[in-house]
Amino acid sequence: MIISFLHTFGVWLAAFLTLAIMSFLYKDNVVYKLAEYLYVGVSAGFWLIYVLFFDVKPMIVDTWMNNTGIDRYMLIIPIVLGILMLTRMVPSISYLSRIAIAFTMGISAGLGVMGAIYGMILPQVKATMLPLNNIDNLLIIIGVICTIVYFYFSKEHKGIIGGTAKIGIVYVMIAFGAAFGYTVMARISLLIGRAYFLFHDWLGII
Amino acid sequence: MTEKERGATFLEKLNNLDRRIIFVLVFCLVSLPMILKLPSQVTISPEVKKAYDYIEALPEHSIVMFSVDYDATSMPEIQPMALAMMRHAFSRNLKIILTGQIAIGMPLGTQAMEETAAVYGKKYGVDYINLGYRPGYQAVIVAMGREFRDLFANDYRGTPIDNYPMMKGVHNYGNLGCVVVLAHGGTVENWIQYAQSRFGVKLIIGTTAVGAPDYYSYLQAEQLVGLLGGMRGAAEYETLVKAPGLGLLAMAPQSWVHMAILGLILLGNVTFFLVKRKAKKVEQK
Amino acid sequence: MKQRIPLAISFVAGMFMIVSFYIPHPPLGGMEQKVLTWFAIVTGISMIVGVESLLRVNFSKTIHRRKGWGYSVILLAGCVLTLITGTIGQFKYGSPVAMESPFMYVYETMIVPLQGTMFAILSFFIASAAYRAFRARNLAATLLLLSAALVMLGRVPVGERIYSHFPQITEWIMNVPQIGAKRGIMIGAYLGAAATSIRIILGIERSYIS
Numbered sequence: 001m002i003i004s005f006l007h008t009f010g011v012w013l014a015a016f017l018t019l020a021i022m023s024f025l026y027k028d029n030v031v032y033k034l035a036e037y038l039y040v041g042v043s044a045g046f047w048l049i050y051v052l053f054f055d056v057k058p059m060i061v062d063t064w065m066n067n068t069g070i071d072r073y074m075l076i077i078p079i080v081l082g083i084l085m086l087t088r089m090v091p092s093i094s095y096l097s098r099i100a101i102a103f104t105m106g107i108s109a110g111l112g113v114m115g116a117i118y119g120m121i122l123p124q125v126k127a128t129m130l131p132l133n134n135i136d137n138l139l140i141i142i143g144v145i146c147t148i149v150y151f152y153f154s155k156e157h158k159g160i161i162g163g164t165a166k167i168g169i170v171y172v173m174i175a176f177g178a179a180f181g182y183t184v185m186a187r188i189s190l191l192i193g194r195a196y197f198l199f200h201d202w203l204g205i206i
Numbered sequence: 207m208t209e210k211e212r213g214a215t216f217l218e219k220l221n222n223l224d225r226r227i228i229f230v231l232v233f234c235l236v237s238l239p240m241i242l243k244l245p246s247q248v249t250i251s252p253e254v255k256k257a258y259d260y261i262e263a264l265p266e267h268s269i270v271m272f273s274v275d276y277d278a279t280s281m282p283e284i285q286p287m288a289l290a291m292m293r294h295a296f297s298r299n300l301k302i303i304l305t306g307q308i309a310i311g312m313p314l315g316t317q318a319m320e321e322t323a324a325v326y327g328k329k330y331g332v333d334y335i336n337l338g339y340r341p342g343y344q345a346v347i348v349a350m351g352r353e354f355r356d357l358f359a360n361d362y363r364g365t366p367i368d369n370y371p372m373m374k375g376v377h378n379y380g381n382l383g384c385v386v387v388l389a390h391g392g393t394v395e396n397w398i399q400y401a402q403s404r405f406g407v408k409l410i411i412g413t414t415a416v417g418a419p420d421y422y423s424y425l426q427a428e429q430l431v432g433l434l435g436g437m438r439g440a441a442e443y444e445t446l447v448k449a450p451g452l453g454l455l456a457m458a459p460q461s462w463v464h465m466a467i468l469g470l471i472l473l474g475n476v477t478f479f480l481v482k483r484k485a486k487k488v489e490q491k
Numbered sequence: 492m493k494q495r496i497p498l499a500i501s502f503v504a505g506m507f508m509i510v511s512f513y514i515p516h517p518p519l520g521g522m523e524q525k526v527l528t529w530f531a532i533v534t535g536i537s538m539i540v541g542v543e544s545l546l547r548v549n550f551s552k553t554i555h556r557r558k559g560w561g562y563s564v565i566l567l568a569g570c571v572l573t574l575i576t577g578t579i580g581q582f583k584y585g586s587p588v589a590m591e592s593p594f595m596y597v598y599e600t601m602i603v604p605l606q607g608t609m610f611a612i613l614s615f616f617i618a619s620a621a622y623r624a625f626r627a628r629n630l631a632a633t634l635l636l637l638s639a640a641l642v643m644l645g646r647v648p649v650g651e652r653i654y655s656h657f658p659q660i661t662e663w664i665m666n667v668p669q670i671g672a673k674r675g676i677m678i679g680a681y682l683g684a685a686a687t688s689i690r691i692i693l694g695i696e697r698s699y700i701s
Contacts, residue, residue: 010600017601021608025229025615034565039605040545041566042597043310045573047542049594050309053581054339055535058360059528066359078529082536089543095493098700100533102497103504105699107530109688110508111344111400116685119399124674124681127427136667140426143671144678151679168675173631175672177638178664179419182436184621184639185646186283186415187614188236188463189437192456193282194611195236197604206240225619232618246648249658278606310606313588313598320590338586341538342531349527356524357531363585404512415646422665423674438646461649463618468640470622478626 015202018194143171217484221477228470235466239458246441246457253425254442257410257432258294260384266299268383269376273397274306274315275389280414281314284388286440286453287412288318291386294447296326300383301372302334305358307346307393309339315388316362331370338362344396351405353377384408384431394421402429412439498694505692546570573597638664 020035064075085100087093128144130137149161150168157165200206250258261270272292276284295302304319306312316336323334330336337358340346349357354377360366367373375381385407387397394411401407408431411421415436424430434443437460440453504526511523549563573594580592587594627633644650645661690696 006596010596013600014604017604018608021605022612025612026226033562035605037562037566038569038601039609041569042573042601042605044542044545044566045570045577046310046602047538048570048574049577049581049587050339050341051535051538053577053587054309055341055532057581058338058364059340059357059532059535062360062364074525078532081529081533085533085537086539088540098493098497099500100537101699102501104530104533104537105691106501106504107345107508107526109501109691110505110512111348112688113505113509113685113692114512115344115396115399115403116681116688119403120395120681121678121685123403123427123429124423124678127423128674136663139667140671140674143668144675147672147675148679151676168672169631170634171668171672171675173634174638174664174668175419177635177640178642178669179416180635181639181642181646182415182419184464184467184614184617184643185436185438185460186280187610187617188232188460189283189415189456190280190607190611191232191236191614192240192437192459193452194604194608195233195240195459196282196452196455197607199237199240206243223622225615225623228619228622229615232615248648249651251658251662278603279610281603281607310602313595316588316590338588340531341535342527343534345527345530345534349524349531352520352524356528363589365585419665419669420673420677423670423677426666426670436646457648461647463614464643464647465649467618467621468643470618471625471636471640474622474625475627 011202015198018198142167147171217477217481220473221481231466232463235462236459239462240455243455244458246454246461248438248441248445248454248457250442250446251439253422253433253435254439254446256425257291257434258443258446260408260410260431261291261294261298261300264298264300264383267301269301269303269372269381270295271303271305271379271382271385272315272319273385273387273389273393274304274311275308275387275391275393276314276414277308277311277390278314280390282452282456283414283437283440284390284412285314285318286437286451287434287443288315288388289322289451290440290443290447290449290453291388291410291412292318292322293325293449294443296322296328296333297447303337303376303382304334305337305350306339307343307389307396309341312339312362332372335367335370335372336362337367343393344400347396347400348404351379351401351407379405379407382407384410386410386412388412389417390414391417398424398429410434494697494700497700498697502692502694505688509692569601 017035017038020031023029024032060075060079064072081100081103084096086097088097128141130141132138132141146164146168148168150165150172152161155161196206264270272288274288292302302319304315306315319334319336323330328334337354338361340357346357355367358367361370379385379401385397385401387394387409389397389411390413394413394417397407397409402409409429410432411430412434413421413436415438418433418435418439421430421433421435425433434440437453437456440451441457442453444451444453507526508523511519514520515523546567549566552560552563553567576593576597577587580587580589580594584592586592588598589595625636627636641657642661642664644653645657645659650657687696691699
């Protein structure tokens, strides 16, 4: 009985919150603001849950308890870095957080360089080297070159460069149009999802 | 007021139509086809077929990793994909490892996996396992390339993964058939840069329609083995696995709203140019 | 010193990741794995900084009864509710996201509808914006409009019924001109990303430690 009540209450609460957010479409109002602040609060709570139980507990506490010797004591390094990161909250010693930030930025940058070159640039350039045995391949190669020229602003877009850039604009506009079409589809899909919840889970008419 | 003046006022009114009328129109066009349960059929696109064929060709008992990189903001598009693909995997007796790069999306992935596993009578730890989430994005993806246990010594409930039969001898991407990344944003690039290029992982991407256009380049470069874009991609996969769900149900409302928006764009342009022409004529007079 | 030590750490960390990419064998490979684990730990802990700021501002608003303090009470109540249910889930069921956990109830009844609807209402605005702002004023805008129209027709079943080749036209647009443009943009963007990463490692880019 309690479970059934909780289920019904939950569906009605979810429906109320859905309609509260949708009320913004008419105009900004108190109900919408309440729902918005509730969303921020619940999200903030979730971030704390995630730090405690997806990071600190499994990666520090459990690892410390389950290991011995050097494997255990090496954990002191990320613990110290984590504490240094938290000094950002105290203005008088916030400069210490730069050490932790520098560590994370250095790792990200190091991974980023190799990822960008070997994961993105080289495979994409390789994939552009297509055999010129059909019109589609030729169009792709022209598109890549002309788009890169279009975004090259160190030289004035005149003469050959200007002409190439104009072709680049054509490709870019076609791509952005396709992106707009897909974006419309995406946004409508999200509305369909919420409408399905309202009509199926809440009102039961589907 | 003369007829001409009335006409101009009507055009101007149409040009400045109250947006709330458009909102009501959109909501009606989304709701009616769903309530009326209008049927829809979709043709299968090559990129979705590639994804399906790849999973279909995996030997029985192969392990597929699903990465939950989305949350409730893109749930209507990606959750149907997750359900359809997990159904496919379980129907082929493949095993599933679930993990994720977006913490707030893990409950959705967990729900999809538990729901689908129950349908096929699959057992936790034997047929599927949930590793949970760790922060770090690219660091996690790179580290899993060497050894899962360095980050996921335990599953999402804290039980050591070595206790589970399906994780015996499973250490890194080399033991997986493929990785299915269900993502709404930038984690796809991380998977391509750090898993596919570094460890040769076979990647199938299921993403929102907003992100899908960007990933055709990777598909053409053979950095991906398949791509599902938006609710259409979900509908196509549901058709292939013969398990109609929200994806297929959504195609009718999607059709109606697309036509309406195209009609609105056409109407908007027509009224704009007519009003502009009338204003020019008045100026010339 | 306040800048030099972080710059040196950034350089060492960055160079270590680059070298271990080329020499993945022990001991560098094992060390890289350790460093990545530390990165994951520190990244997670850094989330507390953002949340602390939000909670401090709203707590202060509530205590001093400033304008809108009622909303701050709702925010803090939501945060506390999530913390309590998540903690119960962790200690009773082994994880906050276990299906039986009370946190999942909060997730399904609050987080999903709130997050989902926030983005769903964008569909209304996109329809309104399409009517009011999408004008074929020049060749570029007309091309954009045409491309959008063809893709929108090709991606839905009704488009195929109107003209059976719309899906093929959409496939061609996505696989030829769209790839040409997106790849050109991507190559440029990632060249920039690689350059920025090198600048960070070498200490030329210092905005992150200001």
